[in-house]
Amino acid sequence: MSSAFAVATAFTFVWLGMVLAISFIEAPLKFRAPGVTIPLGLGIGRLVFRALNAVELLLAAGIVVCLVVAEARTSVWIAAAVAIVMLLAQVGLVRPGLTRRTNAVLAGEDAPRSKAHLVYVALELAKVAALVVTGVLLLS
Template sequence: MNKSKTPLALASLFLWVGFVGAISFLESWLKFQAPGITIPLGLGIGRLVFGALNKVEWVFAILIFISLYRAKEPVFSLKYTYFLIPVVILILQTVWVLPVMDARAELRLQGNEVSPSNLHYYFVAMEIIKVACLSLLGIRQLKLWAGKVDE
């Protein structure tokens, strides 16, 4: 990452990590600890929050991609694997995981029983991998900016 041309990518990278960390690993389980929060209310809040987070994540991913592309960085190379993995995860979450989880939540909100599913575990695993990759890339990019590592 050319440090003189990609401050937007670096900022977006760490903001992305912060948003996912705050929502997926803090807000999502804390809301059910609040007094008066029922399962239906928590599910409704979760659908709203994770739908919004998904859109914000796409903004960060697009900003990073455009910034790297404009800096003539080889975005689709091994050098940026730690960026591409979260993008693939984001695609999977957008087209598969979140729609299925939304449908299951909607069934539950309508009073229907839903069969047990491992989807939440998949989602949590994806979030852990996403945060780890983005964090590792961010640390590497900060070291590049500081001149502590060669490209």
């Protein structure tokens, strides 16, 4: 395995681990902690997901650079592209709506639950699957 493939593999699994830890463990559990109100949880979530998405974008860029250097197979490119497109859809299409709802709740408004959250979760699941496939293809 070339060093570019090794770095791409590491970036892929670090990205996967971050998404699993934050999206599927931290995010749902924070609302169960004693004293965490909906506005407080949303405020924390906004900070955490902004940081997560920024790191994800850096890892995605790193993966692309490594795949170019390593001259990766088409199948690896496709799997990585799916993960990256899911991330871009989350950041560019879904998160603005979620941000508007969070802003409304933090301003004291009684904002209805957003269906955009379900879209974000669906994209997150697709991204996780794509990252698993990318990592497996990089290892094979």
